[in-house]
Amino acid sequence: MEEGTRNEVARNEGRYGNWGRFPNPPQRAVRLNWPDDELPKGKILAFGNGRSQGDVCLNSQGVLVDMRGLNRLVKFDRSKGLLTAEAGITLDEILRVVVPTGWMLPVVPGTRFVTLGGAIANDVHGKNHHRAGSFGHHVTALTLRRSDGTVKVCKAGDAWFAATVGGLGLTGIIAQATVQLMPVLSGLMQRRIVPLRGLEDFFSTMEGPAQGWDYSVAWLDMTAPEKELGRGYLELARWDEMGGPLNPPPPVRLQVPVRLPFSAVNALTTRVFNELWLRRPRAAYAQVDYSSFFWPLDGVGHWTNLYGPVPFVQCQVVVPQAGAPRLVAQILRLARAGGEPSFLNTLKMMGGMAPAGMLSFPREGVALALDFPYKGERTLAMLRAIEDVAMANGGAIYPAKDACMRPESFAQAYPAWKDFLKYKDDNMTSDFWQRVMGGKA
Numbered sequence: 001m002e003e004g005t006r007n008e009v010a011r012n013e014g015r016y017g018n019w020g021r022f023p024n025p026p027q028r029a030v031r032l033n034w035p036d037d038e039l040p041k042g043k044i045l046a047f048g049n050g051r052s053q054g055d056v057c058l059n060s061q062g063v064l065v066d067m068r069g070l071n072r073l074v075k076f077d078r079s080k081g082l083l084t085a086e087a088g089i090t091l092d093e094i095l096r097v098v099v100p101t102g103w104m105l106p107v108v109p110g111t112r113f114v115t116l117g118g119a120i121a122n123d124v125h126g127k128n129h130h131r132a133g134s135f136g137h138h139v140t141a142l143t144l145r146r147s148d149g150t151v152k153v154c155k156a157g158d159a160w161f162a163a164t165v166g167g168l169g170l171t172g173i174i175a176q177a178t179v180q181l182m183p184v185l186s187g188l189m190q191r192r193i194v195p196l197r198g199l200e201d202f203f204s205t206m207e208g209p210a211q212g213w214d215y216s217v218a219w220l221d222m223t224a225p226e227k228e229l230g231r232g233y234l235e236l237a238r239w240d241e242m243g244g245p246l247n248p249p250p251p252v253r254l255q256v257p258v259r260l261p262f263s264a265v266n267a268l269t270t271r272v273f274n275e276l277w278l279r280r281p282r283a284a285y286a287q288v289d290y291s292s293f294f295w296p297l298d299g300v301g302h303w304t305n306l307y308g309p310v311p312f313v314q315c316q317v318v319v320p321q322a323g324a325p326r327l328v329a330q331i332l333r334l335a336r337a338g339g340e341p342s343f344l345n346t347l348k349m350m351g352g353m354a355p356a357g358m359l360s361f362p363r364e365g366v367a368l369a370l371d372f373p374y375k376g377e378r379t380l381a382m383l384r385a386i387e388d389v390a391m392a393n394g395g396a397i398y399p400a401k402d403a404c405m406r407p408e409s410f411a412q413a414y415p416a417w418k419d420f421l422k423y424k425d426d427n428m429t430s431d432f433w434q435r436v437m438g439g440k441a
């Protein structure tokens with residue numbers, strides 16, 4: 001079937017999957033190209049750009065509704081920084097328009113290739129959660145298409161809005177949304193690098209010198225010996241207020257065009273990567289372009305092809321601040337004991353702002369993200385052990401990066417789920433929802 005025809009049923013050519021390729025069941029999809037295109041019948045789920053890691057963007061029992069054809073700007077008020085766009089637009093596409101005019105998205109995740117709808121449905125967070133909250137805190141209104149044909153205009157503060165922000169795509173299809181942007185004087189940032197000899201350095205820096213900085217993230221080296229557990233470096237940044245170029249994000253220049261027949265990511269290459277990247281000498285203070293600070297991984301297109309045929313799983317867990325040094329250490333040890341060293345590991349402080357959505361993941365505490373090659377039962381056992389630590393200590397697992405959280409853990413960490421059912425669309429589901437509801441959804 002030709003691209004661009006209304007409601008084409010797409011073949012599963014790899015586009016309709018998640019980022020890590022685990023799990024990877026075949027998917028059927030219908031692409032919307034116009035706001036009034038009919039929604040398919042049966043059990044449906046919006047699909048953004050597949051940048052989620054687990055099964056939150058999969059719908060094996062029904063049909064995915066591919067939103068990427070709905071990527072138009074609807075309105076941009078440059079005097080107020082209010083932008084309305086269709087939900088299939090990516091943050092990259094938004095930034096190309098707004099940054100040259102002196103506006104910026106106030107919250108961005110670690111890749112700019114997510115859609116506006118996906119950013120809202122997972123209520124994504126960035127390196128400034130402690131200052132700015134999550135993406136949903138900056139959305140002022142959204143339009144929701146329900147499977148029965150009704151359309152709801154939801155405003156920040158109302159219950160439908162709170163159910164849809166972080167609502168995992170289950171309250172309806174977000175057709176368009178309005179975001180309040182933040183003004184910037186330039187695309188330049190002041191960046192400070194603090195080497196971390198271990199976890200204590202992270203916590204003491206966050207409590208002390210990091211306080212004056214708007215953005216922070218630590219990159220951890222999981223190949224470090226036990227006595228240096230949590231070794232790595234902490235990146236702190238704030239906008240440069242002196243003025244300067246307002247460039248759109250750069251095009252992706254490097255590509256890994258084909259999937260390698262073997263995995264280039266293993267214990268040895270992780271060690272080499274850590275030596276070259278994590279331990280590379282960096283200036284303690286530097287002026288850097290915002291794209292290189294926010295999205296170091298976006299510079300190489302299709303970089304997960306380096307993983308070869310091995311799927312990857314991520315795990316992002318937040319634990320309460322009280323006890324965080326002990327809990328983070330415990331989780332890092334479990335991850336190390338799991339076999340393959342985790343390749344990309346970040347540690348972030350999360351702020352205490354009330355969550356924007358009923359099922360939002362971002363909450364006060366310390367968030368640790370790890371990713372692993374999926375090696376079957378051994379990997380699952382390790383992820384379950386990490387989940388147990390989080391659950392026994394009042395933590396939570398991030399649905400956007402989860403492929404195996406148990407129903408009881410979801411119910412505990414997201415206690416508003418019962419209330420949420422009032423807003424859930426009966427004809428919408430996902431593999432994630434089927435799993436955490438124990439197949440009862």
Ligand SMILES: Cc1cc2nc3c(=O)[nH]c(=O)nc-3n(C[C@H](O)[C@H](O)[C@H](O)COP(=O)(O)OP(=O)(O)OC[C@H]3O[C@@H](n4cnc5c(N)ncnc54)[C@H](O)[C@@H]3O)c2cc1C
Nearest residue numbers: 048049050051052109110115117118121124125168169174
């Ligand atoms: C390299 C990398 C770095 C990342 N860094 C971060 C980070 O720092 N912080 C963070 O929070 N996340 C991060 N993520 C996760 C990512 O931001 C989220 O998974 C995001 O939701 C993906 O958006 P997407 O458009 O690809 O949506 P998809 O993955 O396709 O879908 C995600 C969810 O959104 C729903 N959805 C999509 N569009 C709509 C719509 N129009 N209406 C209703 N529901 C919709 C889907 O049904 C699904 O439930 C990262 C992911 C990657 C690959």
